[in-house]
């Protein structure tokens with residue numbers, strides 16, 4: 001990393017914004033390609049809760065860094081960006097020498113063949129957390145609180161622990177995720193100590209391009225059908241279900257309200273069904289023009305956590321999550337993304353994800369509970385959501 005910061009405090013969004021601005025202020029671009037794709041990126045991530053126990057989740061509550069090296073692969077071109085830190089003490093000759101050596105190393109990297117061949121990794125299930133009965137009783141208890149008007153919606157998550165005979169190959173896992181989930185954001189973050197958080201998320205928190213802001217309301221789920229007909233029937237069922245619509249509507253209203261509170265005028269696109277390889281969701285894109293004086297991280301801070309991952313109202317449901325869930329959420333359901341030199345940005349929500357540490361994997365999945373939810377169905381939804389990562393780890 002060229003420049004980096006790690007924060008474990010409440011003001012993490014504000015301080016990360018300062019770090020990003022400071023990085024880009026000091027940056028001098030030395031290529032002649034002015035296209036936005038060749039811009040350096042600062043990568044940022046924030047854990048779900050601002051306070052995290054690093055013994056339970058081995059990453060800080062916020063990180064931001066400008067990488068030494070960026071490879072941007074697009075349809076027509078591939079771009080290599082080198083970010084070099086130069087100050088008055090820098091030995092330029094040595095830096096050039098080192099950079100040339102690094103470039104030589106890059107050209108030696110082997111490209112993988114058989115990209116679409118799934119890799120088999122033998123993974124054994126280890127039942128550390130009781131998912132079945134425990135989860136269903138929690139849903140039943142949440143439903144009582146909803147009936148008592150304590151809150152409107154709560155997203156309950158579960159963790160599933162697995163172990164393999166050998167260290168899990170991150171590259172293989174990512175390759176499987178990319179092949180199996182072409183419509184999702186595939187991501188991985190390593191802490192340099194053999195811990196990697198990765199996943200295939202369908203949920204965009206924000207995407208910002210030329211001041212056009214887009215955010216997804218994504219909530220409400222159903223399985224994919226085995227035939228076209230069954231798939232259509234299931235999608236129709238999802239669209240017509242008052243329980244799923246309720247779960248979804250809370251997210252739309254929250255995003256719209258939060259954007260209005262930033263002085264923006266959000267527009268709501270028509271409701272759609274997002275069809276992924278193993279699941280379909282209710283999906284409403286929300287868009288608006290962003291004034292240049294609002295930083296992308298201010299929007300992220302305002303939107304996180306949406307009721308798609310916490311519930312509603314936010315404060316009370318975040319407390320309930322801590323009470324019900326016995327594991328650390330870490331980056332699960334948290335904002336992960338980047339901001340580039342031109343002010344464009346993309347942050348996803350870290351769902352359909354896992355923490356891999358050597359031969360251990362912890363998988364995360366959650367489901368929104370509202371009036372009308374049924375414990376059996378919510379458990380089935382969680383198990384369906386685990387399938388993506390389980391398949392990538394070739395457990396199935």
Ligand SMILES: C=C(O[C@H]1C=CC=C(C(=O)O)[C@@H]1O)C(=O)O
Nearest residue numbers: 219220221308351365366367368
């Ligand atoms: C919280 C998760 O999914 C969210 C996103 C889409 C649909 C959801 C649902 O139907 O419950 C959740 O709100 C997860 O996958 O862990």
